[in-house]
Amino acid sequence: MTDANLAYLYLLLLLFPLVLLVVLYLIARPRPVRVPIKNRHVFITGGSSGIGLALAHRAASEGARVSILARSIAKLEAAKQEILLATGIDVAVFAADVRDYDALSRAVEEAGPIDVLVVNQGVFVPQELERQGLDEVKFMLDVNLMGAFNMVKAALPAIKLQRRERGPGSIALMSSQAETKIRPQLTSIIAASSGAMKADEVAKRALNGIKSGSFIIPCNFEGLLLSVATAGLSPQRSFLMAFVEIVAAGITRFAALCFQWNWYGSIEKWHAKQHFGGGFKVIESLLGDNQRN
Structure with missing residues (x-):
């Protein structure tokens, strides 16, 4: 290969990343969008503890109108007082089971138009399948999967209402690696390769990702x-x-x-x-x- 050919090859290698970036700038969809939080309604399921509660804290501290939903009214009231003491913001609480579509619809109707929906509820009964009852598997699917469908479907009318006038909205589906204390030993050994994060840090990154309109928000x-x-x-x-x-x-x-x-x-x-x-x-x-x- 001649020196001229080598120079031409090097030039192509140098130009390729730039050309690729230009092409991606033209074709990447959807376009970037900012989702404001301040003075907007953020509705969080599983909001009485863990990551959901941390998200509620952070959203309230940034000036959002926050609603939290969970099954236990006692835990919801405790979370409400905790957020009030920390931020001075009074959040709305709704007691409902995400497996109950009608109950979710009533909660959403009472809560009013939603700008940001965070579907954060989740249960995990860790066990080897050969030792686990199928009723436990169904329970997890009903809460984690069907519960998410129920919540999104129930909230869509409140999210779509006057959307153009209210600006961009967002629906976020959360997942986590929680419940380390009760999962099988082998699962804990495998999961040890992944670093654990505190709920506050997850909430911070998740909310920043929601505001930036990211489709996937990795936290580590x-x-x-x-x-x-x-x-x-x-x-x-x-x-x-x-x-x-x-x-x-x-x-x-x-x-x-x-x-x-x-x-x-x-x-x-x-x-x-x-x-x-x-x-x-x-x-x-x-x-x-x-x-x-």
């Missing part, structure tokens, strides 16, 4: 890797983030394989420990029987 490095690796056909408002997703697709696949290599190693060690421990207990039992005989 593992979440960012996961969002890049699974971008697929998901929308992307930021042409810069679209560039990162394209360039890093192969790298994130390699990172995922590294995570899995670590997980498989942890699983093998756990199983080996369980088998060794089980054998040791059998030996102890046999020795005890021999001593008694």
